[in-house]
Amino acid sequence: MQDPNADTEWNDILRKKGILPPKETPVEEEEDEQLHLQSQSVVKTYEDMTLEELEENEDEFSEEDEHAMEMYRQKRLAEWKANQMKNVFGELKEISGQDYVQEVNKAGEGIWVVLHLYKQGIPLCSLINQHLAQLAHKFPQSKFLKSISSTCIPNYPDRNLPTLFVYRDGEMKAQFIGPLVFGGMNLTCDELEWRLSESGAVKTDLEENPKKQIQDQLMTSIRCSAHTHRDGEEDSDED
Known part of the structure; x- marks a missing residue:
């Protein structure tokens, strides 16, 4: 006898026609799906809150809420790390x-x-x-x-x-x-x-163009040299 839960095209056709009942979902998959939906619901409830509002409502978080929030946070952190690793070169x-x-x-x-x-x-x-x-x-x-x-x-x-x-x-x-x-x-x-x-x-952490610093120092040195030269000429004229 053919398994009604088998993944076959024929069973899919029979399910669409109502001859076979919907495919049973394994208990583990049902639990994972419920936890995922729960985490989405919890996140949607609190994601628009400010940090102050989250702190004020922290006492209202149930154990299930905290578990769902932590699950969502870990998932987002893993996605962020994976995305960062994809775009790291370094040589x-x-x-x-x-x-x-x-x-x-x-x-x-x-x-x-x-x-x-x-x-x-x-x-x-x-x-x-x-x-x-x-x-x-x-x-x-x-x-x-x-x-x-x-x-x-x-x-x-x-x-x-x-x-x-x-x-x-x-x-x-x-x-x-x-x-x-x-x-x-x-x-x-x-x-x-x-x-x-x-x-x-x-995205540099330099505050200003290093070339400009060199140019400014050069111009300062030239001005000082010119000023010293003029002072020397004035002293010579007085003599």
Whole structure:
């Protein structure tokens, strides 16, 4: 005799026609479903409350309410952790032209991608790779990539190196092309971080542009030197 609870197309047809009774739900599944519905009901009751209101009503929580709330909290925490782990990178990854579509265009919704086109033997490229490795560790939610220019873009001119492309959702949001843009070998990691933060690729904790500090110090030094020079000339005239 055929089991009326078996998962078969024939039994499904018979159930739809009312010939067979609805499929029995295992006791464990029923309990899980009731607990889930209960947690939704409890959360819906209290989710609009402020912290003060929750504290005021805490004494009214039954043991079942607290269990349901804890179950919901653990579920949401697990979902958050899983989502965070999916979008953690933390290192400067080498790619080739064949990896471009997968690593850049399909990086994921809302993911910032920083791609460095470089060539071995160019000191500034090496410096930027060092800085990007540090920034990749500091900003693991952003994706940092490097690729030898000729393998990523055939015949890409060396005069344009180093080059940084910044993408989000497969669209280019910023580009930094050529050594003059970076200011040469004096480029610091903080300065590069600031430039990337201006494009949106990272959320920096720097309070102001490090380059501006250097420029301000330079201008102060020039003004002091000019002032000292004028004072020296005035003293000479008096003599």
